[in-house]
Amino acid sequence: MEKLIFRKFFFDIIGFFLIGILCLSLIVWVIQAVNYLDFVSEDGHSFKVYIYYTFLSFPKIFSRLLLFIFFISIFYTILRYEEKNELVILWTNGIKKKNFLNFIIKISFLLIIVQIILNAFIVPKSQDIARSYIRSSNIDYFPSLLKSKKFINAVEGLTIFIDKKNDKGRLENIFLKEGDAEFSQIILAKQGLLKRIEKEYYLELYNGSIIDRSGSSTNLITFDQTKFNLSNFTTKTTIAPKIQEQSTGLLIKCIRNFYKYDLGFIERNLNCNKNSIPAVNEEIYKRLIVPFYILIISLVGGCLALKSELQNNFNRHKILVFFVGIIFIILSQILSQYSNEFILKNIFILIMPFLISLMFYVLIQFKFKE
Numbered sequence: 338m339e340k341l342i343f344r345k346f347f348f349d350i351i352g353f354f355l356i357g358i359l360c361l362s363l364i365v366w367v368i369q370a371v372n373y374l375d376f377v378s379e380d381g382h383s384f385k386v387y388i389y390y391t392f393l394s395f396p397k398i399f400s401r402l403l404l405f406i407f408f409i410s411i412f413y414t415i416l417r418y419e420e421k422n423e424l425v426i427l428w429t430n431g432i433k434k435k436n437f438l439n440f441i442i443k444i445s446f447l448l449i450i451v452q453i454i455l456n457a458f459i460v461p462k463s464q465d466i467a468r469s470y471i472r473s474s475n476i477d478y479f480p481s482l483l484k485s486k487k488f489i490n491a492v493e494g495l496t497i498f499i500d501k502k503n504d505k506g507r508l509e510n511i512f513l514k515e516g517d518a519e520f521s522q523i524i525l526a527k528q529g530l531l532k533r534i535e536k537e538y539y540l541e542l543y544n545g546s547i548i549d550r551s552g553s554s555t556n557l558i559t560f561d562q563t564k565f566n567l568s569n570f571t572t573k574t575t576i577a578p579k580i581q582e583q584s585t586g587l588l589i590k591c592i593r594n595f596y597k598y599d600l601g602f603i604e605r606n607l608n609c610n611k612n613s614i615p616a617v618n619e620e621i622y623k624r625l626i627v628p629f630y631i632l633i634i635s636l637v638g639g640c641l642a643l644k645s646e647l648q649n650n651f652n653r654h655k656i657l658v659f660f661v662g663i664i665f666i667i668l669s670q671i672l673s674q675y676s677n678e679f680i681l682k683n684i685f686i687l688i689m690p691f692l693i694s695l696m697f698y699v700l701i702q703f704k705f706k707e
Contacts, residue, residue, distance in 0.1 A: 339432055343440050346414070350444060354410040361406065362398045369394060386470045393467040400455040404631060404669065407448050408662045411441065411638030416655065424642060438639050438701055445635035449628045456624035457585040464582040483508070483531060499529075506531055511542060513565060516550075523548040524565060537568035580616050585624055588617050622676035622687070629690040630669040636697040637662040643701070665693075 370391040418424045428434065483489070489497040500510030508529040515522045526545030531538060542563050549556040580588070591609040609617070637658060644654045672686050 339436070342427060342430075342432060346418075346440065347444060349417075350410050350414045353413060354407055357410060358399060358402055358406040361402055362395065365398050365402070366391070366395055369398070389470045390467045393463040396455060396463045397460045400452060400460050403448065403452050403455070404627070404634065404666055407445075407631060408634040408638055408666065411635055412641065412659060412662065415638060415641040419641065434642060435702060437642060438636075438698075441635050441639045442632065442698075445632045448635075449631050452628040452631065453625065456628060461582055461584055461624075464579075465584075468579075468582055508540075511540070511545070513540070520552070521550045523550070537566065540565040540567060580613070580620050583620075585621070588621055591617050592621065619673055619676050623673050626676070626687055626690065627669050627673065629694070630665060632694045633665050633690055633697065634662050636694060636701060637665060640697075640701060 373387060373391050373394075415424070418427075427437065483497065483499055483502060485499050485502040487498070494515060496512075496514040498512040499508050502508055508531070509527065511524070511526040511529045513522075513524040513526075515524075524542065524545060524547050526542035528543040530541045532541050533539075542565060543561065545560055545563075547558040547560065547563075549558070592614065595609050595614055640658050640661075641655065644651050669690070672689065676686050
């Protein structure tokens with residue numbers, strides 16, 4: 338009897354959780370996908386890269402929402418059981434509140450494992466693959482980048498303006514500016530054509546002039562035909578992997594070697610030094626410690642079963658439980674910002690979710706005995 342009741346409770350929580358997190362993740366994903374349209378409209382990446390990049394961001398969104406949706410799932414399911422007097426039926430049929438709480442804890446450990454797998458393996462890998470699509474697409478982004486009647490600043494160190502561009506790719510009234518305010522080169526051309534020689538792109542320019550500016554001196558050179566090599570330029574989109582995209586094993590190795598040998602090293606675009614180590618510590622905290630706040634919010638949600646709807650202060654108790662759960666969710670994110678120093682100096686922050694979980698468990702067990 339008890340197994341059947343717990344099985345139903347499990348499927349009620351997980352069912353609401355899956356529907357909630359999929360729907361909310363999809364909404365956030367659509368909003369984020371709209372923001373990523375800059376990849377196509379400004380950075381010049383292909384629509385294929387845009388689709389891959391947005392799709393691969395879904396695991397990250399899913400992971401970010403997991404803690405909140407799981408708390409709402411527990412809160413809603415217990416509240417619904419209470420409103421239908423199903424909890425009273427459970428207690429009168431011999432189901433102990435202690436066993437009920439322990440079952441919620443078992444479900445929370447299942448979700449902890451899921452989030453650690455997401456944070457430590459799936460999300461970094463998916464983000465790294467997404468970044469690889471951007472790196473590979475940089476070879477062919479110039480044809481889609483060049484648009485008429487628009488200043489193009491998506492290329493690092495280069496500004497481009499084209500007055501007209503026909504269907505055959507011929508360009509008219511071209512403006513190019515390379516460099517900064519002190520040292521710059523401006524190229525004006527009446528006509529041009531984008532050409533690819535092997536893996537390099539060139540602008541073949543006709544009937545124009547080059548203005549070289551170096552400090553206070555300016556030189557003017559006219560030409561009938563010249564070539565401008567575009568292959569040395571890349572988009573402003575970050576190409577190198579970010580810390581969030583590095584594997585968990587590499588980040589742990591970075592911390593271990595840095596503090597063991599007290600020196601920096603570079604491995605797979607990850608520069609382990611005193612400047613980057615705080616961000617590495619923070620990322621490891623988010624991946625491996627934050628998931629344990631699931632245990633806290635499951636215990637907080639379980640506090641709903643402490644009181645019955647028939648009691649006078651049940652509504653106040655319900656509101657209190659909800660806000661305490663939200664506070665712990667926010668706290669898990671705030672504390673990650675204070676985990677960016679040497680990991681042993683912040684041992685209290687690291688063990689906080691375990692201490693709070695133990696405190697709540699002992700307190701609730703005591704209340705259940707009353």
